[in-house]
Amino acid sequence: xxxxxxxxxxxxxxxLEEPLIFExxxxxxxxxxxxxxxxxxxRLGGLERQGPVGLPNLSEPQTVRHYTRISQKNYGIDSxxxxxxxxxxxxxxxxxxxxxxxxxxxSLHPMQPTSTTQGALxxxxxxxxxxxxxxxxxxxxxxxxxxxxxxxxxMMAIKAALEDRGEGAQRTRVxxxxxxxxxxxxxxxxxxxSVDSIPANDRGRVDLxxxxxxxxxxxxxxxxxxxxxxxxxxxxxxKIADAVHDAGAFFYCDGANLNxxxxxxxxxxxxxxxMHINLHKTFSxxxxxxxxxxxxxxxxxxxxxxxxxPFVVHGENGFDLVEHKSGAGKKSYGRIKGFxxxxxxxxxxxxxxxxxGSDGLRQASSDAVLNANYLLAELKDTLSPSFDGPCMHECLxxxxxLKDTDVSTLDFAKAMIDExxxxxxxxxxxVVHGALLMEPTESExxxxxxxxxxxxxxxxxxxxSGDAKYFHDAPQxxxxxxxxxxxxxxxxxxxxxxxxDEEKS
Amino acid sequence: MRYxxxxxxxxxxxxxxxxxxxxxxxxxxxxxxxxxxxxxDLPAHQGELEVERAISAMAAKNLNTSDAPSFLGAGAYRxxxxxxxxxxIQRGEFLTAYTPYQPEVSQGTxxxxxxxxxxxxxxxxxxxxxxxxxxxxxATAEAVLMAGRVTKRKKAILSxxxxxxYRDATTTIAGYQGITMTAAKPDFQCNEDIxxxxxxxxxxxxxxxxxxxxxxRDLAPLAEKCHAAGALLVAVVTEVISLGALMAPxxxxxxxxxxxxxxxxxxxxYGGPTVGLLAVRNKHLRQMPGRICGQSTDVDGKRGFVxxxxxxxxxxxxxxxxxxxxxxxxxxxxxxxxxxxLLGETGFSRLARLNHARAVTLxxxxxxxxxxxxxxxxxxxxxxxxxxxxxxxxVEALAAKGILGGVPVSRLYPGxxxxxxxxxxxxxxTTTDADMDALxxxxxxxx
Numbered sequence: 001x002x003x004x005x006x007x008x009x010x011x012x013x014x015x016l017e018e019p020l021i022f023e024x025x026x027x028x029x030x031x032x033x034x035x036x037x038x039x040x041x042x043r044l045g046g047l048e049r050q051g052p053v054g055l056p057n058l059s060e061p062q063t064v065r066h067y068t069r070i071s072q073k074n075y076g077i078d079s080x081x082x083x084x085x086x087x088x089x090x091x092x093x094x095x096x097x098x099x100x101x102x103x104x105x106x107s108l109h110p111m112q113p114t115s116t117t118q119g120a121l122x123x124x125x126x127x128x129x130x131x132x133x134x135x136x137x138x139x140x141x142x143x144x145x146x147x148x149x150x151x152x153x154x155m156m157a158i159k160a161a162l163e164d165r166g167e168g169a170q171r172t173r174v175x176x177x178x179x180x181x182x183x184x185x186x187x188x189x190x191x192x193x194s195v196d197s198i199p200a201n202d203r204g205r206v207d208l209x210x211x212x213x214x215x216x217x218x219x220x221x222x223x224x225x226x227x228x229x230x231x232x233x234x235x236x237x238x239k240i241a242d243a244v245h246d247a248g249a250f251f252y253c254d255g256a257n258l259n260x261x262x263x264x265x266x267x268x269x270x271x272x273x274x275m276h277i278n279l280h281k282t283f284s285x286x287x288x289x290x291x292x293x294x295x296x297x298x299x300x301x302x303x304x305x306x307x308x309x310p311f312v313v314h315g316e317n318g319f320d321l322v323e324h325k326s327g328a329g330k331k332s333y334g335r336i337k338g339f340x341x342x343x344x345x346x347x348x349x350x351x352x353x354x355x356x357g358s359d360g361l362r363q364a365s366s367d368a369v370l371n372a373n374y375l376l377a378e379l380k381d382t383l384s385p386s387f388d389g390p391c392m393h394e395c396l397x398x399x400x401x402l403k404d405t406d407v408s409t410l411d412f413a414k415a416m417i418d419e420x421x422x423x424x425x426x427x428x429x430x431v432v433h434g435a436l437l438m439e440p441t442e443s444e445x446x447x448x449x450x451x452x453x454x455x456x457x458x459x460x461x462x463x464x465s466g467d468a469k470y471f472h473d474a475p476q477x478x479x480x481x482x483x484x485x486x487x488x489x490x491x492x493x494x495x496x497x498x499x500x501d502e503e504k505s
Numbered sequence: 506m507r508y509x510x511x512x513x514x515x516x517x518x519x520x521x522x523x524x525x526x527x528x529x530x531x532x533x534x535x536x537x538x539x540x541x542x543x544x545x546d547l548p549a550h551q552g553e554l555e556v557e558r559a560i561s562a563m564a565a566k567n568l569n570t571s572d573a574p575s576f577l578g579a580g581a582y583r584x585x586x587x588x589x590x591x592x593x594i595q596r597g598e599f600l601t602a603y604t605p606y607q608p609e610v611s612q613g614t615x616x617x618x619x620x621x622x623x624x625x626x627x628x629x630x631x632x633x634x635x636x637x638x639x640x641x642x643x644a645t646a647e648a649v650l651m652a653g654r655v656t657k658r659k660k661a662i663l664s665x666x667x668x669x670x671y672r673d674a675t676t677t678i679a680g681y682q683g684i685t686m687t688a689a690k691p692d693f694q695c696n697e698d699i700x701x702x703x704x705x706x707x708x709x710x711x712x713x714x715x716x717x718x719x720x721x722r723d724l725a726p727l728a729e730k731c732h733a734a735g736a737l738l739v740a741v742v743t744e745v746i747s748l749g750a751l752m753a754p755x756x757x758x759x760x761x762x763x764x765x766x767x768x769x770x771x772x773x774x775y776g777g778p779t780v781g782l783l784a785v786r787n788k789h790l791r792q793m794p795g796r797i798c799g800q801s802t803d804v805d806g807k808r809g810f811v812x813x814x815x816x817x818x819x820x821x822x823x824x825x826x827x828x829x830x831x832x833x834x835x836x837x838x839x840x841x842x843x844x845x846x847l848l849g850e851t852g853f854s855r856l857a858r859l860n861h862a863r864a865v866t867l868x869x870x871x872x873x874x875x876x877x878x879x880x881x882x883x884x885x886x887x888x889x890x891x892x893x894x895x896x897x898x899x900v901e902a903l904a905a906k907g908i909l910g911g912v913p914v915s916r917l918y919p920g921x922x923x924x925x926x927x928x929x930x931x932x933x934x935t936t937t938d939a940d941m942d943a944l945x946x947x948x949x950x951x952x
Contacts, residue, residue: 020620020623021846027851034934035859043868045882049750050752054627055850056849056850058846058849072613073612075598075610076602089601092600101591104563106774108569108773110773110777111912111916119564122563123560133547146830146833147831148831152678152681156677156681182822185823188824189826189829190829195824233534233535265540266541288836288837288839289839290834292833292836323916324919335673337640337670338642338776339670354548355553355556356550357550358548361545363506364508374522390531423607443508443510444510445515483803484804485608488799488801492814493799493801495632
């Protein structure tokens with residue numbers, strides 16, 4: 001590998017070193033032109049800021065170059081294949097960005113009279129309608145800001161419904177499969193519930209007998225992801241739903257993996273009571289490097305009345321917003337976010353759904369499942385699949401294929417980076433050893449999948465040939481190589497500080 | 506369909522490689538009764554042109570703040586966002602990346618998060634900040650939960666100057682985790698004394714500055730009282746540009762600062778998405794929720810950045826995590842960071858002063874109307890006025906004239922007779938003299 005010090009600047013062609021903005025400060029520069037206002041007649045009550053803030057001064061061209069340069073150190077879906085299991089990294093259509101920026105939406109203030117925002121409320125209502133039909137559920141809460149807040153929203157509705165029928169104090173336990181995403185147990189705990197873990201069977205599904213044995217009068221509900229985090233459809237799901245309801249509890253479904261089934265299977269037909277929908281996964285609103293997301297929650301009839309504020313209703317003079325605990329909002333458990341929800345995400349998701357239509361959504365989920373099964377079929381003799389049979393939209397392998405190679409799942413994933421791919425999800429779900437979870441989505445062509453399969457096979461052969469060092473040293477071709485995460489946590493440096501020495505926490 | 510690369514030929518080839526005859530063979534685990542034979546009852550696919558036409562028609566039905574004189578505030582503010590901001594956040598490398606769990610291919614996201622955290626810490630006068638929350642209201646709820654963990658106490662006192670949405674979201678979210686809220690009554694004249702409510706069970710007092718009614722508050726005496734009782738002071742800021750002109754909450758003794766960051770870099774978006782800011786003292790760092798970016802070095806000794814302190818988070822700690830938060834507001838945080846970089850020390854200060862000057866001009870103009878009483882002695886870019894009749898009806902009448910005349914307090918405090926005639930009005934750098942004159946003329950006709 002070429003020595004990085006072999007250039008004078010440390011740059012390597014298009015790989016450019018870029019300091020922090022704080023290291024580019026030069027007083028006298030500015031990136032905006034505002035007049036210097038005289039504040040002799042001020043109403044600040046003697047509480048004016050005294051000293052400088054400490055922000056750096058840069059011009060506009062420096063700012064543009066800075067963020068352009070650092071953007072080039074990122075891998076996005078636009079850059080290449082991003083088979084990050086459980087994250088649904090699909091194409092983000094640009095028309096949806098354009099629509100979200102129309103002044104008629106982007107420049108709309110949340111506290112305008114609703115008489116001036118009928119188009120916005122119509123959009124929210126239309127988006128809600130599409131989601132309810134896709135899920136075959138009677139009601140929806142649109143306001144949750146992300147999937148995890150959607151979980152909170154749904155579990156709060158369950159708790160409110162149980163309290164309403166006088167069982168709030170009695171039902172204190174929530175059942176969560178051990179393969180669940182970490183937000184599930186964290187959410188149950190955030191609602192004041194104790195978490196009881198359900199084991200998986202040898203087919204990667206909920207162990208039905210173990211589940212039934214844990215079901216009792218103190219159970220508030222189950223939080224089950226379907227298809228589950230192993231990429232498998234919970235084939236006993238209807239039996240599970242019936243048992244939950246017979247026990248007087250509710251069924252929370254984690255909808256993170258809706259992309260496998262949209263347009264083909266409706267969660268409402270499986271007996272669920274509520275489910276959040278990650279608009280930033282299934283409905284392609286951009287992940288944005290970690291948000292913003294949106295997590296609307298579909299609700300069954302028994303939970304609908306408890307939905308959070310606000311929500312859109314059809315009133316006498318068109319659409320209206322119910323913002324308070326009175327009238328239609330009487331039983332609501334209240335507000336969980338400022339204003340009305342992630343409007344910008346509703347626009348993008350509706351654009352995506354309308355573009356696909358009922359036929360395209362069905363085709364998209366089928367293609368996502370087909371792509372995952374193609375990876376599974378082509379790699380099953382190279383890697384070690386965790387479970388038999390077809391998968392849904394993602395395929396799961398464990399690290400048995402790396403036995404005795406001195407190459408770990410992490411090492412293998414890092415070597416994938418040098419091959420030009422974003423790694424698969426590693427070490428999740430926790431139910432298999434050294435998990436590698438691959439979710440190709442419907443956005444990938446067969447050619448891309450074939451290139452990926454070719455790379456995985458080649459690296460596996462290399463690992464088995466005894467070249468462990470290659471993997472331990474990977475990645476070698478990235479702007480930065482492996483970083484010291486232990487040191488970062490032990491001695492946290494969380495901000496830049498003047499004087500060249502970053503502040504130690 | 507333009508988003509789907511597989512051809513029918515690809516599909517047939519792939520099914521055959523899998524050993525399946527048809528796509529349904531891959532859904533054999535699904536109970537037969539749940540498998541739909543055909544599409545759901547929704548319209549069929551449409552071209553980009555048709556979708557754009559349909560959604561644009563909805564946008565056209567709204568009266569937006571770019572087309573009308575607007576004096577709306579109450580926690581969301583219209584500001585000029587430089588074109589550079591949107592150009593940068595629409596770069597696909599930022600827009601289409603996931604959370605930066607693979608730091609070797611995510612240094613772009615990680616570096617701006619480090620810059621963001623530093624900017625947030627600087628403007629709030631605090632020591633550390635996280636990589637963003639959903640919005641100001643949820644950041645406030647998380648601040649209260651955090652205060653509960655730090656103090657091991659279960660009671661929070663909410664000022665009557667706190668935005669009612671923040672009060673409600675905090676009451677719901679923190680309430681489910683066993684924190685009891687005592688919310689003071691609406692304090693539109695800024696004369697409450699909530700220190701008498703502080704007791705040995707108080708985890709924190711939550712106070713907003715400038716408050717919901719626009720008053721500028723000195724937090725220092727309250728901080729002193731909180732600390733004497735072993736409680737934390739949570740300071741809330743809904744108009745983050747005020748920090749360019751006003752004393753930072755950290756400099757007045759706040760222990761946790763929760764802000765709405767929308768004003769910097771982000772459009773109004775009818776209220777979402779926006780970006781929550783959360784900044785704390787170092788000593789409470791390990792009780793802070795959300796993602797945090799930290800500096801490190803790679804195996805070649807080069808400086809780089811990683812997500813850190815993840816042992817607080819749900820993906821490691823599961824039910825013992827500090828919060829269930831996972832996704833935050835990454836791209837909105839980038840917009841904030843790019844805009845703040847353009848502003849810099851000089852621009853941030855000038856923007857804040859300009860906002861205040863516009864609001865002073867507006868107050869002076871409104872003071873000339875007989876039927877209006879200005880409530881505030883102090884304010885930043887928003888203040889409360891009392892009209893001679895209920896504000897909600899006046900605002901509707903102004904809207905009919907194409908003027909977005911402010912937020913009636915009754916929209917957020919329904920059924921409170923004393924507040925019925927109160928109107929919140931805001932002015933920013935986008936508010937022109939002509940806008941103000943139009944408002945004054947229209948109010949003159951309505952009152």
